Amino acid sequence: MASQRRTTIHDVAALAGVSRSAVSKAMNGQEGLAPGTRKKILAAAATLDWSPSPAASTLRGSRSRSVGLVISRGPDLLAADAFFAVLIAGAESVLAPRRYGLQLHLLSTAQSAESETYRQLTRDRRVDGFILTESRIRDARFELLRELGAPFVLIGEPWQDDRVEHILVSDAMAGMRDLAQHLVQAGHRRILYVGGPEDLVHTLRRREAFARALEDAGGPLPRVVSAAFDAKDARRATREALAVPERPTVIVYGNDTMAIAGAGEAQRLGFRVPEDVAVVGYDNLPMGEWVYPTITTVAQDLHAIGAAAAAALLRELGDTSVEIPPVAPSTLVIRESTTLDRA
Amino acid sequence: MASQRRTTIHDVAALAGVSRSAVSKAMNGQEGLAPGTRKKILAAAATLDWSPSPAASTLRGSRSRSVGLVISRGPDLLAADAFFAVLIAGAESVLAPRRYGLQLHLLSTAQSAESETYRQLTRDRRVDGFILTESRIRDARFELLRELGAPFVLIGEPWQDDRVEHILVSDAMAGMRDLAQHLVQAGHRRILYVGGPEDLVHTLRRREAFARALEDAGGPLPRVVSAAFDAKDARRATREALAVPERPTVIVYGNDTMAIAGAGEAQRLGFRVPEDVAVVGYDNLPMGEWVYPTITTVAQDLHAIGAAAAAALLRELGDTSVEIPPVAPSTLVIRESTTLDRA
DNA sequence: TTGAAAGCGCTAACAA
DNA sequence: TTGTTAGCGCTTTCAA
Numbered sequence: 001m002a003s004q005r006r007t008t009i010h011d012v013a014a015l016a017g018v019s020r021s022a023v024s025k026a027m028n029g030q031e032g033l034a035p036g037t038r039k040k041i042l043a044a045a046a047t048l049d050w051s052p053s054p055a056a057s058t059l060r061g062s063r064s065r066s067v068g069l070v071i072s073r074g075p076d077l078l079a080a081d082a083f084f085a086v087l088i089a090g091a092e093s094v095l096a097p098r099r100y101g102l103q104l105h106l107l108s109t110a111q112s113a114e115s116e117t118y119r120q121l122t123r124d125r126r127v128d129g130f131i132l133t134e135s136r137i138r139d140a141r142f143e144l145l146r147e148l149g150a151p152f153v154l155i156g157e158p159w160q161d162d163r164v165e166h167i168l169v170s171d172a173m174a175g176m177r178d179l180a181q182h183l184v185q186a187g188h189r190r191i192l193y194v195g196g197p198e199d200l201v202h203t204l205r206r207r208e209a210f211a212r213a214l215e216d217a218g219g220p221l222p223r224v225v226s227a228a229f230d231a232k233d234a235r236r237a238t239r240e241a242l243a244v245p246e247r248p249t250v251i252v253y254g255n256d257t258m259a260i261a262g263a264g265e266a267q268r269l270g271f272r273v274p275e276d277v278a279v280v281g282y283d284n285l286p287m288g289e290w291v292y293p294t295i296t297t298v299a300q301d302l303h304a305i306g307a308a309a310a311a312a313l314l315r316e317l318g319d320t321s322v323e324i325p326p327v328a329p330s331t332l333v334i335r336e337s338t339t340l341d342r343a
Numbered sequence: 344m345a346s347q348r349r350t351t352i353h354d355v356a357a358l359a360g361v362s363r364s365a366v367s368k369a370m371n372g373q374e375g376l377a378p379g380t381r382k383k384i385l386a387a388a389a390t391l392d393w394s395p396s397p398a399a400s401t402l403r404g405s406r407s408r409s410v411g412l413v414i415s416r417g418p419d420l421l422a423a424d425a426f427f428a429v430l431i432a433g434a435e436s437v438l439a440p441r442r443y444g445l446q447l448h449l450l451s452t453a454q455s456a457e458s459e460t461y462r463q464l465t466r467d468r469r470v471d472g473f474i475l476t477e478s479r480i481r482d483a484r485f486e487l488l489r490e491l492g493a494p495f496v497l498i499g500e501p502w503q504d505d506r507v508e509h510i511l512v513s514d515a516m517a518g519m520r521d522l523a524q525h526l527v528q529a530g531h532r533r534i535l536y537v538g539g540p541e542d543l544v545h546t547l548r549r550r551e552a553f554a555r556a557l558e559d560a561g562g563p564l565p566r567v568v569s570a571a572f573d574a575k576d577a578r579r580a581t582r583e584a585l586a587v588p589e590r591p592t593v594i595v596y597g598n599d600t601m602a603i604a605g606a607g608e609a610q611r612l613g614f615r616v617p618e619d620v621a622v623v624g625y626d627n628l629p630m631g632e633w634v635y636p637t638i639t640t641v642a643q644d645l646h647a648i649g650a651a652a653a654a655a656l657l658r659e660l661g662d663t664s665v666e667i668p669p670v671a672p673s674t675l676v677i678r679e680s681t682t683l684d685r686a
Numbered sequence: 687t688t689g690a691a692a693g694c695g696c697t698a699a700c701a702a
Numbered sequence: 703t704t705g706t707t708a709g710c711g712c713t714t715t716c717a718a
Contacts, residue, residue: 264637
């Protein structure tokens with residue numbers, strides 16, 4: 001095997017008959033190049049199948065062409081939730097064609113590890129910016145990242161006190177409105193809402209949206225309890241809810257994971273779903289279609305959200321050629337867990 | 344804000360009173376340094392909270408301190424399977440403390456994108472090596488990565504034709520033996536095995552192991568069909584299996600995803616699980632504990648497997664200080680889907 | 687509008 | 703055993 005020297009900016013410059021700095025300018029879409037020169041350079045780069053070395057760019061103080069995603073959750077949740085896989089696949093669909101990489105960090109441990117991870121990734125210049133998932137109430141990550149000077153995009157709605165410029169919301173109201181009507185029409189009068197962790201903004205938003213939608217639809221006031229978003233907690237909440245005489249006729253959960261676990265527990269206790277107690281989730285994870293009964297849910301397009309977040313971050317990083325794809329509002333997906341009738 | 348110059352190898356060298364090359368040697372655990380000098384240097388590095396810049400190391404031709412994980416599967420499967428989340432969390436537990444990053448690429452598209460991804464990651468020197476998941480029959484990735492000169496570790500057993508040096512197996516036989524006994528003792532005589540995609544090595548291994556274990560336990564020959572590992576296919580296979588008069592009394596699926604979907608479909612058709620038909624999965628994903636009935640399954644410790652794969656790769660990359668943690672053999676986890684009796 | 691040159695932080699070959 | 707030095711490939715002043 002011959003000693004294959006790697007293609008560098010030098011080769012491209014030579015082929016195009018220009019200087020290396022011209023090539024750099026052309027590749028980074030900068031001003032001050034004759035259109036013809038630019039074209040010639042891009043053609044040469046394509047011919048040689050060359051693109052700038054991320055390591056060299058990083059070292060020089062420019063972009064690393066990589067974005068960071070730090071996910072910190074308990075090990076159970078992490079394993080459980082297909083949520084992130086879909087989100088990541090969506091982000092990838094925007095990043096990969098632009099030769100951006102994704103640095104993933106899954107932390108199943110403490111908070112301290114989280115900020116340390118952000119610090120290190122920034123300090124080592126491994127990433128140009130971050131995608132933050134799951135907006136928290138009084139989110140400490142914003143201040144940290146501003147202090148680190150790292151650009152970021154938040155998936156979700158920032159809490160009122162947080163001044164975050166770049167956000168992305170998938171409106172819960174649309175789906176909740178349809179859900180409320182669906183439940184009221186079905187004649188449900190005792191409704192339990194099992195929300196997620198109290199430190200997440202969307203826990204509040206979904207709960208509020210549901211309560212408002214229910215009111216608008218002329219339905220009853222829902223009873224509300226909180227759970228930790230994991231299956232164990234959902235089971236506990238379900239068991240307690242069904243143990244009383246005035247038990248709910250429908251339980252709406254803050255996500256699909258809890259809804260599936262809740263429906264399972266209800267059945268274990270001898271209740272038929274949905275005849276004795278109906279069940280509703282949120283997210284529309286694929287899993288909801290596998291179980292029996294299939295789970296009625298409020299769908300959000302996580303793939304689109306992931307793509308939009310990545311696009312917004314790239315724009316934030318200065319790539320104005322990226323369009324931020326629209327994120328559709330949530331919709332109701334009616335399945336067996338609210339409609340099945342085995343007569 | 345003052346102009347915070349970043350800490351570099353120079354500062355550490357100055358503090359320790361040595362040259363920069365000495366610092367480099369100390370940090371990379373190389374020979375030819377007096378023990379005292381080494382100690383002094385490491386102390387200085389710790390004091391300044393410094394570690395080498397990955398970008399500079401990469402550019403210099405040394406390690407990037409990052410490993411790649413390319414996952415290519417259909418979008419449905421990708422979203423569905425908690426499998427990868429656990430594996431990744433396990434890998435992280437080894438990589439993060441050693442300041443290694445993980446570059447993740449989720450491809451929901453064609454094969455061509457896969458090899459292109461490996462090529463680019465290697466060419467851009469974004470990663471020092473790869474973790475490959477899911478050993479395939481006549482796996483084309485081995486040749487590609489050898490050609491690219493990229494070190495890698497395969498999770499799973501290589502197919503016989505593939506000469507792959509670095510592998511990691513979680514033995515299926517142990518769990519299958521216990522499963523066979525469990526089923527035979529329960530008196531099952533008509534057994535269906537629904538295996539995964541035919542191009543995966545573990546599809547064959549699990550199927551063989553199950554058949555052998557069943558024979559050893561004095562059980563009947565299982566009937567065998569294949570599915571695509573996704574929920575839709577599992578449902579189809581289940582429907583067909585239960586449509587005939589001589590229907591199986593237990594269906595063993597190649598993974599938990601299929602088992603859950605299969606159990607759901609059986610119930611939808613009016614069969615009780617496990618009274619009319621029992622169900623068994625493989626993997627022991629958290630999900631299996633949420634549904635009703637909970638899914639009996641052969642457990643493999645995916646977290647440990649991910650950690651072991653990362654450790655093996657780091658050793659392959661020359662970090663001999665990493666111990667490869669042992670991966671326990673599979674075990675049987677008996678749950679409701681084979682035992683519940685509602686009398 | 688274009689090109690020359692300096693240097694980002696590190697490692698390894700070589701010299702002392 | 704330790705230090706000196708020459709780049710790795712790129713971007714960005716600055717000068718032409």
